[in-house]
Each structure stands twice: as structure tokens, then as C-alpha cells.
Amino acid sequence: MQTHNLGYPRIGSRRELKKACEKYWSGQISRQELFNQGYAIKADNWRLQQRAGIDWVPSNDFSYYDQVLDHCLMVGAIPDRYHAILVEKKKHELDLYFAMARGYQRDGLDVKAMEMTKWFDTNYHYIVPEFHKNQQFELFSEKVIHEFEEAKVQGILTKPVLLAPVSFLLLGKEKVAGFDRIDLLDNLLPVYLKVLEKLVGYGAEWVQFDEPFLALSLSDKEQTAMRRTYSVIKKAFPHLKTMVATYFGGLDAHLGLAAELPVCALHLDLVRAPHQLGSLLELVRPKMSLSLGLVDGRNVWRNDLQASLDLIRLAVNKLGSDRVWVAPSCSLLHVPCDLELESGLDAEIKGWLAFAKQKIEEVVLLQRIGNHTRQDRVDLKDTPWLGQTLEQNRQYLTSRNTSTRIHNEAVKTALASVLPSHSQRSSPYAERHKLQTEALALPLFPTTTIGSFPQTKEVRQWRARYKKGELSLAAYENLLKAETERCVRWQDDLGLDVLVHGEFERNDMVEYFGEQLEGFAFTTNGWVQSYGSRCVKPPIIYGDVSRKHPMTVDWTVFAQSLTRRPMKGMLTGPITILQWSFVRNDQPRKDTCFQIALAIREEVRDLEQAGIRVIQIDEPALREGLPLKTSEWPDYLDWAVTAFRLSASVVGDHTQIHTHMCYSEFNDIISHIAAMDADVITIECSRSQMELLDAFAAFEYPNEIGPGVYDIHAPRIPSSEEMIELMEKAIRVVPKERLWVNPDCGLKTRGWEETQRALEEMVKAADGLRAKFARKADM
Ligand SMILES: CN1c2c(nc(N)[nH]c2=O)NC[C@@H]1CNc1ccc(C(=O)N[C@@H](CCC(=O)N[C@@H](CCC(=O)N[C@@H](CCC(=O)O)C(=O)O)C(=O)O)C(=O)O)cc1
Ligand SMILES: N[C@@H](CCS)C(=O)O
Ligand SMILES: [Zn+2]
Numbered sequence: 001m002q003t004h005n006l007g008y009p010r011i012g013s014r015r016e017l018k019k020a021c022e023k024y025w026s027g028q029i030s031r032q033e034l035f036n037q038g039y040a041i042k043a044d045n046w047r048l049q050q051r052a053g054i055d056w057v058p059s060n061d062f063s064y065y066d067q068v069l070d071h072c073l074m075v076g077a078i079p080d081r082y083h084a085i086l087v088e089k090k091k092h093e094l095d096l097y098f099a100m101a102r103g104y105q106r107d108g109l110d111v112k113a114m115e116m117t118k119w120f121d122t123n124y125h126y127i128v129p130e131f132h133k134n135q136q137f138e139l140f141s142e143k144v145i146h147e148f149e150e151a152k153v154q155g156i157l158t159k160p161v162l163l164a165p166v167s168f169l170l171l172g173k174e175k176v177a178g179f180d181r182i183d184l185l186d187n188l189l190p191v192y193l194k195v196l197e198k199l200v201g202y203g204a205e206w207v208q209f210d211e212p213f214l215a216l217s218l219s220d221k222e223q224t225a226m227r228r229t230y231s232v233i234k235k236a237f238p239h240l241k242t243m244v245a246t247y248f249g250g251l252d253a254h255l256g257l258a259a260e261l262p263v264c265a266l267h268l269d270l271v272r273a274p275h276q277l278g279s280l281l282e283l284v285r286p287k288m289s290l291s292l293g294l295v296d297g298r299n300v301w302r303n304d305l306q307a308s309l310d311l312i313r314l315a316v317n318k319l320g321s322d323r324v325w326v327a328p329s330c331s332l333l334h335v336p337c338d339l340e341l342e343s344g345l346d347a348e349i350k351g352w353l354a355f356a357k358q359k360i361e362e363v364v365l366l367q368r369i370g371n372h373t374r375q376d377r378v379d380l381k382d383t384p385w386l387g388q389t390l391e392q393n394r395q396y397l398t399s400r401n402t403s404t405r406i407h408n409e410a411v412k413t414a415l416a417s418v419l420p421s422h423s424q425r426s427s428p429y430a431e432r433h434k435l436q437t438e439a440l441a442l443p444l445f446p447t448t449t450i451g452s453f454p455q456t457k458e459v460r461q462w463r464a465r466y467k468k469g470e471l472s473l474a475a476y477e478n479l480l481k482a483e484t485e486r487c488v489r490w491q492d493d494l495g496l497d498v499l500v501h502g503e504f505e506r507n508d509m510v511e512y513f514g515e516q517l518e519g520f521a522f523t524t525n526g527w528v529q530s531y532g533s534r535c536v537k538p539p540i541i542y543g544d545v546s547r548k549h550p551m552t553v554d555w556t557v558f559a560q561s562l563t564r565r566p567m568k569g570m571l572t573g574p575i576t577i578l579q580w581s582f583v584r585n586d587q588p589r590k591d592t593c594f595q596i597a598l599a600i601r602e603e604v605r606d607l608e609q610a611g612i613r614v615i616q617i618d619e620p621a622l623r624e625g626l627p628l629k630t631s632e633w634p635d636y637l638d639w640a641v642t643a644f645r646l647s648a649s650v651v652g653d654h655t656q657i658h659t660h661m662c663y664s665e666f667n668d669i670i671s672h673i674a675a676m677d678a679d680v681i682t683i684e685c686s687r688s689q690m691e692l693l694d695a696f697a698a699f700e701y702p703n704e705i706g707p708g709v710y711d712i713h714a715p716r717i718p719s720s721e722e723m724i725e726l727m728e729k730a731i732r733v734v735p736k737e738r739l740w741v742n743p744d745c746g747l748k749t750r751g752w753e754e755t756q757r758a759l760e761e762m763v764k765a766a767d768g769l770r771a772k773f774a775r776k777a778d779m
Contacts, residue, residue, distance in 0.1 A: 514539025
């Protein structure tokens with residue numbers, strides 16, 4: 001039996017890559033210094049995996065920003081607008097790369113970033129490749145080859161990872177409609193063959209082709225494209241060992257297709273879909289190996305070794321041990337690096353967990369125990385330590401199942417007492433609208449922001465010093481209060497209509513709530529890459545969830561005391577808290593979501609009682625929580641929408657509930673978004689130039705909408721004219737009385753100067769719109 005890994009976290013166990021990239025972008029370090037840091041992380045990761053005993057360590061899983069963007073550069077899928085950077089300005093490939101990721105506003109150029117979207121159902125975001133009709137490709141970046149060589153110099157023969165051609169095409173979008181990007185396969189394949197030729201030339205034995213779309217629904221044409229890809233590769237390189245890696249779900253309808261592909265090995269996600277192993281064992285071609293993805297790459301729970309061994313035994317009995325590989329279920333990109341760095345975690349909870357480094361050890365352990373597995377039992381007579389390890393694993397699992405910290409009878413009783421009426425506002429939107437208009441007295445095109453204002457270095461340092469004990473709680477809170485006050489006064493002076501307190505007290509919109517809720521644990525160093533250099537520390541939901549005390553009321557009430565304008569209470573919704581945490585796997589996600597919804601409902605109630613008239617419950621992760629298989633959508637959408645409504649519906653008709661969503665395609669779930677029945681939805685729109693609104697218009701979305709008028713993910717300052725133009729597009733499809741003016745998302749990643757200038761433009765845009773459209777209405 002062999003072991004391998006599909007990908008290792010690349011941010012560095014102390015976020016070294018994040019820090020180096022940000023320093024490079026701000027001109028504090030040179031390109032060479034950034035490369036040195038990148039090299040050090042790669043080398044550490046390769047050595048760590050090799051020393052642990054992994055037979056095939058991956059390469060090309062490292063990336064300075066995003067692996068999909070790496071592939072765009074590899075095949076020369078570089079949109080025309082970036083050519084000036086390379087050709088006229090003669091910038092280095094790395095600067096072109098970062099320009100595609102982040103935009104480029106220097107040297108007299110103003111080029112926007114490429115689009116970014118969610119990587120399947122994870123909280124990782126990738127750069128969306130742009131394709132056009134008859135596009136030609138070329139081998140442009142040889143990063144994959146360089147990385148293979150770098151590892152080889154260290155004496156490690158790696159398994160390079162490539163995003164396979166069909167999945168690469170499917171991840172992209174047709175920039176101008178009128179063709180099918182799958183038709184570009186024949187132009188693309190020769191570049192992949194060139195890459196393989198070089199890799200083979202340098203001595204590569206195995207290559208991993210990531211084909212995540214095999215676990216989704218593929219059209220006949222896409223299936224044909226996949227067959228064609230691997231037969232072309234087989235023909236060109238009959239001796240190269242190829243592995244197709246599938247993950248995030250079962251192959252289901254594509255079992256037959258996958259089993260027949262002319263490749264040497266097929267990787268299966270047996271955490272998400274253990275049932276598929278039996279069928280695959282019947283179908284698999286002679287000589288094809290199966291890689292068993294047994295160790296969860298998407299969650300942090302310690303592996304159930306006995307359950308994994310049962311699957312190993314099934315496979316070994318059918319195929320023989322030389323055709324069985326053991327691996328994590330998917331790349332470990334989605335889990336933190338090393339549990340050992342968590343000195344503050346409760347010892348009992350720590351015993352239930354495994355991060356990337358520990359997962360690698362689990363893979364090797366499974367191989368060792370598996371090698372002692374006879375037909376129907378584990379024979380450990382000669383190796384008592386393996387027996388002890390299995391026994392210890394069993395004890396950890398039992399401790400988790402039976403721990404009193406997991407079960408809270410009060411939470412279970414509260415959940416059992418929920419009635420359908422608890423998820424229902426008292427009156428329909430039309431009636432609420434009248435009451436809210438009277439209560440809030442807002443102008444046409446009301447302006448607002450999404451919640452967070454710049455989390456400056458100073459703010460983060462206050463928090464870091466407070467956590468280290470260098471600042472007292474009182475001193476820390478006073479600093480935050482002063483920052484909140486500055487922010488509120490600035491918004492008031494600018495003339496925004498509905499204000500926010502700025503979220504300065506929050507490290508992250510999910511972690512902040514996780515730190516305060518019962519049933520959650522949080523880490524000090526459990527960073528996971530979210531996009532580019534940005535990371536999150538997802539909290540860990542280990543038990544029944546409840547609210548210990550009000551979480552946001554004091555900050556909101558303080559901010560409201562500073563202004564006569566309405567102050568929005570700012571909460572993260574139950575689906576997003578669920579989706580961006582590591583969730584317990586001993587009960588359905590739905591049950592955990594409802595427990596969170598009840599906790600948020602209590603907070604909503606308290607905010608209203610404290611006099612807050614507008615409450616926003618953010619749900620940016622609603623779409624990302626959708627199961628990858630469309631057949632499972634109705635069930636998810638039903639409970640997710642109900643959970644949101646449960647959290648929101650405790651308020652009276654006069655209280656205005658907002659929700660906010662970003663970073664997703666919403667067209668296909670628009671009716672469910674409407675069913676959430678928020679009075680106002682603020683939504684990301686500007687990167688897609690308001691295309692999104694077509695869906696809202698087609699469905700006749702009944703409530704109010706704030707389509708984001710500018711992209712907050714880039715430092716670029718938009719003009720009021722641009723924003724007016726976008727709003728005019730919106731006015732064509734949504735009645736103007738139902739439109740709000742706001743940015744795409746929160747401003748926490750921006751600096752103050754650009755934020756102020758952008759919001760000044762935004763208020764100017766709203767004034768312009770009012771002047772233009774109020775007059776029209778008067779006539
Ligand atoms: C809206 N988004 C979010 C997602 N998921 C979340 N869980 N949260 C989100 O907001 N998914 C979709 C999108 C993704 N977008 C983002 C946007 C921004 C970030 C981000 O800014 N991440 C920060 C880390 C934020 C944080 O937790 N900060 C902590 C710790 C700060 C820190 O690094 N401290 C330093 C010391 C201070 C210093 O010297 O600067 C240290 O510890 O070394 C805090 O504020 O206390 C990031 O920097 O990556 C993520 C996802
Ligand atoms: N209220 C949050 C939402 C981000 S999606 C913020 O403004 O950062
Ligand atoms: Zn957002």
C-alpha cells in the first residue's frame with residue numbers, strides 16, 4: 001500500500017507567506033526575498049511530509065496567490081487588458097500575476113482585477129479564468145516544472161499536481177457569450193502535453209490531475225471531453241503514471257466514466273461518499289489503483305481509524321494491497337497547519353482534533369496498520385504499539401461521544417419547542433414597509449455601508465496587545481470606543497443615511513461570534529487561506545450551541561447614542577456561522593444551524609429591545625452552503641431559509657431587517673433569497689456590472705435591494721459617475737423606491753483614505769440620483 005497527499009497548506013504555519021506577499025506588495029521586500037520565503041515554505045512542507053512517511057508528496061500545490069490563477073499563467077490564459085503590463089511596462093511575470101489577482105493602478109495604467117469566486121462549497125476563493133471564442137493557449141509560466149525541480153534538488157521526487165484541462169475550462173467563464181468553453185479543449189491540450197513532456201524529461205513518474213467536476217453533474221459533451229483528454233495523454237505518454245483526483249463528493253452518475261478512464265489511479269473522497277467504494281471495486285479496470293481518501297481534508301476531527309481500516313480492508317481484499325493507496329480526502333488547503341501550535345486549547349477538546357500535520361501522520365498510520373491487516377482482522381501480534389494506537393484512538397472517540405460538554409439539555413428543549421410561527425414575521429412586507437418608512441424617514445436611494453470599516457494595523461495591534469495582556473480590557477475598549485466614535489461621526493458628517501458602528505471590536509465576522517457562544521472552541525493559530533493573502537481562523541463547533549450573554553448590544557447602543565440617524569445592528573447569520581466554522585460531525589448540520597439560529601434570535605430580540613431600529617443579519621455563505629449535487633438543494637434551501645427566518649422573525653413590523661450577500665452567483669436561488677423575507681438585501685453586484693439584478697428583476701424580487709455600486713476588494717476609487725451609471729442599470733429593472741445605494745461588501749480590508757474618498761463619491765452619486773429621479777417623479 002502506498003500513501004500520498006493531494007496538497008498541503010501553503011500559507012505557512014505562522015502565515016509567513018501572507019506576511020511576505022503583503023510586504024512585497026507594499027514595496028518593503030524585493031521579489032527575491034519573496035521567492036526565498038516561498039521556497040522556504042515549499043521546502044518545509046515537502047520535508048515534513050517526507051519525514052512523516054508519505055510516499056508521494058505533492059508539488060505545484062504551492063501558490064503565491066491561487067492555484068487556478070497559476071494555471072491561467074501556465075497556459076497563457078491572460079486577458080488582453082494585462083498585456084500592457086508585460087509588453088509596454090516590461091514587468092516581471094510575478095507582477096503580471098499579482099496584477100491579474102489584485103488589479104494594477106500604477107505607471108499610468110488602471111486595470112481591474114479578474115473575478116474571484118468560491119471554490120466549490122469551501123470558504124476558499126479562486127480567480128475565475130476568462131475565455132473567449134477560438135482562444136489560443138501557449139506554455140507561458142513553467143512554475144510547475146520549476147517546483148518539481150526544486151523538490152528534486154532536495155532529493156524528493158514529487159507528484160506534480162495539475163488542475164486537469166476539463167475542470168480548468170469548467171471553472172472559467174465565457175467572457176462574451178456565444179460559444180462553449182469546452183470547445184477550447186483541443187487548443188488547450190497541446191499545452192498540457194508540453195508541460196507533461198517537460199515533467200517527464202525531468203524525471204516525473206506520477207502526475208496528479210485534479211478533476212473535481214467528476215463529482216458534479218457533467219453533460220454528455222463534458223464527459224466526452226474528459227474521455228478524450230486522458231486518451232490523448234495516454235497516447236502521448238504511455239509510460240507516465242497518471243492519477244485522476246476527485247473530491248468533495250461521490251462520483252455517483254460518473255462512476256462508470258471514472259472507472260473506465262485510461263489512467264493508472266483514481267482518487268476517491270471516502271469521507272463525503274464512503275458508499276462509492278463498493279461500487280467502484282466492482283467497476284474498476286484491471287491494473288487501475290484506487291486512492292482511498294480516508295482522512296477528512298475539510299474538517300478538523302481526529303480520524304476514526306477503525307472505520308478507515310474497514311474500508312481499507314474492503315479494497316485490499318478485492319484489489320490486493322499494491323493497488324490501494326491511502327490519502328486525505330482532498331487537499332489539506334482547507335484545514336489549519338498544526339494542532340501542536342495550539343497551546344491554549346482545552347486538553348480534552350484537543351484530543352478530538354487533527355490539523356494538516358496530524359492528518360499526514362494519520363495517513364501514514366493507516367498505511368502501517370493496514371499493512372498488518374489480514375483478510376478479516378488486524379493482526380498486531382508483532383507490533384503492540386499499533387494495537388495501543390488503535391485503542392487510544394478508540395478512547396478519544398468515545399470521550400468525544402460521551403463528553404458532558406457536548407450535550408446541553410436546555411438547548412435541545414428550546415429547539416424542540418420551536419413552532420412554525422417563530423419563523424414568520426407578523427405582517428407581510430408591504431405592511432412592514434409602510435411602518436418602517438414612517439419610523440425611519442429615509443430619502444429616496446438611501447445610502448448605507450455593509451458594516452465593517454478599515455481594520456487598520458493599529459486596531460489589530462490593540463487587539464493583539466490586549467490578548468497578550470499588554471493592554472487591560474478597559475484600555476482596549478476605550479481605544480475601540482474612540483475609533484467607533486470617529487467612524488460614526490465621520491459617517492454622520494458625510495451624510496450617510498443608515499450608519500454602522502464599524503465592527504472594530506471584531507477579529508472576524510464569524511470568529512467573533514464563535515468566541516462568545518457556548519459549544520464553540522477557537523484557536524490562536526488555526527489559520528486557513530480564504531483568498532490571496534487573506535486568512536480566517538474558523539471556530540470549531542464541538543457541542544450544543546447557546547448564547548451566554550448579549551454579544552453586540554453594548555457596542556451598537558454606544559454607537560447609536562452618538563447619532564440621531566438609524567444605527568444598524570450588525571450580526572452574522574446562522575448559515576454563515578455554520579458554513580465558516582468547523583462543524584461537529586456527530587449530528588446533522590441542519591440541527592447545529594438551528595441551534596445557532598436560536599442564539600442569534602436572542603441577540604436580535606435584545607437589539608430591538610435596546611432601541612435599535614435596523615438590524616442586519618449577514619448571510620454571505622448561503623449559496624456556498626448549497627450541496628454540490630443539485631438533487632440535494634431543495635432540502636438544504638428549505639432548512640437554511642427557515643433558520644434565517646427563525647433568527648430574524650422575533651422583531652416587530654416596524655423594525656427593519658437587512659441581510660447581505662456577496663461573492664456568489666445568486667441567480668438560481670433567487671426565489672429562496674426572496675423567501676428569507678428580509679426587508680432589505682444588500683448584495684455584491686459591481687464586478688458583474690449589475691448582471692445579477694436581471695435575476696432579481698426576472699423573479700420580481702418583492703422587497704428592497706441595495707446592489708453594491710463599487711468593488712471593495714481593490715484599492716481603486718470609483719467615480720460618482722460610474723456609480724450613477726450602475727444605478728441607472730438597476731433602475732431599469734427594479735422600481736427606484738426599492739433601491740438602496742451601498743458598496744459591495746464590508747470595508748475592513750481597505751485603508752481609511754480610499755474608503756473616505758470612495759464613500760464621498762457614493763454619497764455624491766446618491767445625491768445625483770435623487771436630483772435626477774425625484775424630479776422625474778414630480779413631473
Ligand atoms: C467576507 N469574507 C469572510 C469569509 N470568511 C470569514 N470567516 N470572514 C470573512 O470576513 N469568507 C468570505 C470573505 C472572505 N474575505 C475575507 C476578507 C478579509 C479577511 C481578513 O482580513 N483576514 C485577516 C485576518 C482577520 C483576523 O482574524 N484578524 C485578527 C488577527 C490579526 C493579526 O494578524 N494580528 C497580528 C498582530 C497585529 C499586527 O501586527 O498587525 C498577529 O497576530 O500577528 C484580529 O483582527 O485580531 C487577514 O489578515 O488575513 C479574511 C477573509
Ligand atoms: N458585515 C460584514 C459583512 C461581510 S460579508 C462586513 O461588513 O465586513
Ligand atoms: Zn460581504
